[in-house]
Amino acid sequence: MDKYKILKKYFGYEQFREGQEVLIDSILQGQDVLGIMPTGAGKSICYQVPALLMPGITLVISPLISLMKDQVQALNQAGIHAAYINSSLSESQISKALCLAGAGRYKIIYVAPERLETYEFMQFAQQAEISMLTVDEAHCISQWGQDFRPSYLKIVQFIQRLGKRPVISAFTATATENVKEDIACVLGLQAPKVLVTGFDRRNLYFAVETVRHKDSYVVDYVREHEAESGIIYCATRKNVDALYEKLCGEGVAVTKYHAGLSGVERKCSQDDFIYDQRPVMVATNAFGMGIDKSNVRYVIHYNMPQSLENYYQEAGRAGRDGERAECILLYSPQDVMINRFLMENKEQNSEYTQEDNAAVRERDEARLQVMTHYCTTTECLREYILRYFGESGGGCCGNCLNCLREYEETDVTEAAKKIIAGIREAKQRYGINVIAGMLAGEERAKLREYGVTALSCHGSLRELPESEIKQIINRLLEENILTVTQDRYALLRLTDLTEAVTGGVRQVILKKAKQTAEKEAASGTGRRNASTRLRRSDILNSRGLELFERLRELRTRIASEENLPPYIIFSDKTLVDMCVKAPFSREEMLQVSGVGENKYERYGERFLAAIAEYTGGIREKFYFGEPAEADAMSRSASKAGGRRSSGGKKAEFTLTAEQAAQFPYTGQYLCTEIAERLNALRDTELVKKTSGAEIFRRLQAEGCVTEVFRDGVWKKEISGKGLDAGLFMGMRMSKKGTEYEDVYCNEKAQRWIVSMMLG
Numbered sequence: 001m002d003k004y005k006i007l008k009k010y011f012g013y014e015q016f017r018e019g020q021e022v023l024i025d026s027i028l029q030g031q032d033v034l035g036i037m038p039t040g041a042g043k044s045i046c047y048q049v050p051a052l053l054m055p056g057i058t059l060v061i062s063p064l065i066s067l068m069k070d071q072v073q074a075l076n077q078a079g080i081h082a083a084y085i086n087s088s089l090s091e092s093q094i095s096k097a098l099c100l101a102g103a104g105r106y107k108i109i110y111v112a113p114e115r116l117e118t119y120e121f122m123q124f125a126q127q128a129e130i131s132m133l134t135v136d137e138a139h140c141i142s143q144w145g146q147d148f149r150p151s152y153l154k155i156v157q158f159i160q161r162l163g164k165r166p167v168i169s170a171f172t173a174t175a176t177e178n179v180k181e182d183i184a185c186v187l188g189l190q191a192p193k194v195l196v197t198g199f200d201r202r203n204l205y206f207a208v209e210t211v212r213h214k215d216s217y218v219v220d221y222v223r224e225h226e227a228e229s230g231i232i233y234c235a236t237r238k239n240v241d242a243l244y245e246k247l248c249g250e251g252v253a254v255t256k257y258h259a260g261l262s263g264v265e266r267k268c269s270q271d272d273f274i275y276d277q278r279p280v281m282v283a284t285n286a287f288g289m290g291i292d293k294s295n296v297r298y299v300i301h302y303n304m305p306q307s308l309e310n311y312y313q314e315a316g317r318a319g320r321d322g323e324r325a326e327c328i329l330l331y332s333p334q335d336v337m338i339n340r341f342l343m344e345n346k347e348q349n350s351e352y353t354q355e356d357n358a359a360v361r362e363r364d365e366a367r368l369q370v371m372t373h374y375c376t377t378t379e380c381l382r383e384y385i386l387r388y389f390g391e392s393g394g395g396c397c398g399n400c401l402n403c404l405r406e407y408e409e410t411d412v413t414e415a416a417k418k419i420i421a422g423i424r425e426a427k428q429r430y431g432i433n434v435i436a437g438m439l440a441g442e443e444r445a446k447l448r449e450y451g452v453t454a455l456s457c458h459g460s461l462r463e464l465p466e467s468e469i470k471q472i473i474n475r476l477l478e479e480n481i482l483t484v485t486q487d488r489y490a491l492l493r494l495t496d497l498t499e500a501v502t503g504g505v506r507q508v509i510l511k512k513a514k515q516t517a518e519k520e521a522a523s524g525t526g527r528r529n530a531s532t533r534l535r536r537s538d539i540l541n542s543r544g545l546e547l548f549e550r551l552r553e554l555r556t557r558i559a560s561e562e563n564l565p566p567y568i569i570f571s572d573k574t575l576v577d578m579c580v581k582a583p584f585s586r587e588e589m590l591q592v593s594g595v596g597e598n599k600y601e602r603y604g605e606r607f608l609a610a611i612a613e614y615t616g617g618i619r620e621k622f623y624f625g626e627p628a629e630a631d632a633m634s635r636s637a638s639k640a641g642g643r644r645s646s647g648g649k650k651a652e653f654t655l656t657a658e659q660a661a662q663f664p665y666t667g668q669y670l671c672t673e674i675a676e677r678l679n680a681l682r683d684t685e686l687v688k689k690t691s692g693a694e695i696f697r698r699l700q701a702e703g704c705v706t707e708v709f710r711d712g713v714w715k716k717e718i719s720g721k722g723l724d725a726g727l728f729m730g731m732r733m734s735k736k737g738t739e740y741e742d743v744y745c746n747e748k749a750q751r752w753i754v755s756m757m758l759g
């Protein structure tokens with residue numbers, strides 16, 4: 001059997017995802033690999049498929065007991081013999097498992113790192129034929145990482161003691177350079193194939209909301225998303241308890257998790273969540289490591305986390321099945337203070353010297369600032385995240401709140417000059433709160449104590465509310481016109497760029513979200529303006545949704561019969577595809593993505609029966625649009641296309657002929673530049689904005705451009721048709737100063753695109 005057959009037969013998938021095939025091929029050729037892929041990218045397939053093609057056993061080292069159990073259950077469901085050996089088993093269970101393993105019963109065995117040095121396990125390992133050793137969550141071996149586990153160092157000795165060195169494959173979602181080097185070096189990987197796949201999670205929608213009443217926002221959100229599973233992260237146990245009570249009071253099936261609960265309580269609430277008994281989880285960041293629940297539809301952060309690393313990891317627990325999911329951060333400026341407080345009161349590592357501690361403190365402060373800017377930026381949130389992790393996005397993703405929101409631009413250069421003058425007069429000795437208070441003309445005791453009320457710039461921006469002065473300062477920080485000291489005081493400092501503003505060379509523009517009626521309500525009661533909630537199940541029509549519900553009920557029934565989490569039986573994605581394809585026979589059922597032969601043997605007939613009952617054996621279409629469309633949509637649900645209009649208020653972007661005639665053609669434009677020019681021509685009251693991403697998508701639909709995944713990043717490519725239409729590749733500079741290639745349009749192409757936009 002080859003790798004494609006394995007993928008289809010056991011996992012029910014047609015194609016490999018980006019990166020999977022390269023790693024699998026390398027492993028099969030006997031090369032060590034290091035796969036760095038974001039959560040949900042499909043790391044498991046990368047070692048599970050070759051494991052089935054290699055002669056001997058694959059050992060998988062994994063730090064988390066719950067994860068092992070989940071993986072083994074899923075493998076067994078798929079008809080693959082697998083087992084796990086860890087401290088949750090009794091001694092006699094372990095002996096029995098090892099005995100079966102020695103007799104060649106299992107292809108894949110999960111073990112906890114502690115187990116490697118036990119005599120019994122070593123005995124087994126030295127006799128068995130071990131083809132591959134896989135290290136999952138490999139960053140745990142690095143002392144640089146946040147999750148260093150000393151037991152991971154035991155892996156190295158273990159390998160040395162084996163008779164024959166197996167192929168070693170290591171996987172992690174942590175991408176920083178020193179962690180990557182540590183893994184390769186400490187594990188002693190030999191000329192490994194290193195593959196870093198893009199960190200972009202296209203199916204996730206990102207938003208930062210500044211709302212007055214976080215509680216009611218959450219309550220409304222959860223109500224609006226009834227029957228969906230979600231996680232709400234809070235900064236403290238107290239917050240968790242309070243929000244939990246509140247949601248209980250509202251009749252939500254919710255559970256909670258934090259370090260203050262007993263082990264039994266935690267286990268219980270975790271299970272309730274995983275088995276969808278209580279699909280909503282309120283938790284501190286103690287919850288989530290090793291939770292592999294694939295149908296989490298939203299992750300809300302009630303407070304701002306301490307770093308973007310933490311945020312992306314926690315938010316990334318949404319949408320692991322590839323379906324659309326939402327990541328929403330509820331920001332309030334107090335969150336910065338809470339975090340600083342938590343940082344200052346963090347237990348110091350006793351192995352660290354004073355200097356180490358100071359360095360750690362500095363690093364934490366820098367991370368907090370990056371996180372804070374994420375919350376205040378008006379640029380594309382996805383771009384912001386990707387840039388921080390060393391990638392560059394397309395500038396505007398069309399799938400985050402900032403890209404979808406409409407802004408009003410105000411020139412705040414004059415205010416910026418006064419801010420700079422104020423900082424200068426105060427000798428660059430204060431942070432944002434003191435400076436903003438001083439300029440607003442506040443008379444607070446603290447300000448008087450510092451003596452800033454006596455300065456000539458006291459009250460020089462009296463006409464603006466203090467909050468707006470802070471917004472402008474944040475804008476200046478984002479543009480590096482100001483900076484802050486990397487210590488606990490975060491003092492505002494001038495930079496090389498400051499002069500450009502005071503000298504009148506540089507303008508400062510503040511973008512403010514337009515307050516629509518809906519938005520107005522949002523800041524009060526928590527209703528919000530989410531215009532693209534495209535989800536795979538959105539392609540189902542009302543009959544299709546009904547069928548989907550029936551199939552979900554069947555899945556729940558089977559799950560409780562077999563005592564398995566529902567998503568291990570079939571993912572939501574598979575159920576949607578089942579509704580689209582509405583199979584009547586075994587052959588047709590096997591075409592559904594996620595239905596492999598073994599799953600079919602187990603459950604296929606019950607699902608076929610449910611479909612037959614619902615349809616009465618009559619063929620019917622359960623989705624909107626054309627089959628090809630439904631298919632394409634299930635492949636890239638997050639693309640801007642097929643977006644729902646928000647409550648029918650504004651139409652999708654179009655231009656009239658008169659408006660189009662005013663387009664300022666020029667030699668070359670990027671798609672985003674064309675979008676900006678087009679937006680300036682449109683009727684802002686009636687039609688929505690378009691975006692560079694949208695234009696790119698149209699070019700893609702016309703077969704002019706493609707995106708290919710190469711050397712670990714997405715690259716745009718122009719087809720012959722695209723070249724004929726007037727597209728060409730050119731270099732551009734990212735904000736960070738690195739050059740990259742992008743698609744440009746000449747005048748001919750611009751005329752063509754404008755004509756496509758005519759109503």
Ligand code: ADP
Pocket residue numbers: 013014015016017020037038039040041042043044045292294320321322571
């Ligand atoms: P990771 O370990 O990288 O977080 P997983 O291995 O848990 O991700 O995979 C995430 C989800 O993607 C799982 O539901 C898995 O079945 C699915 N998946 C993996 N590879 C493919 C593929 N080639 N086609 C479709 N779905 C896939």
Ligand code: ZN
Pocket residue numbers: 379380381382383396397398399400401402403
């Ligand atoms: Zn965006």
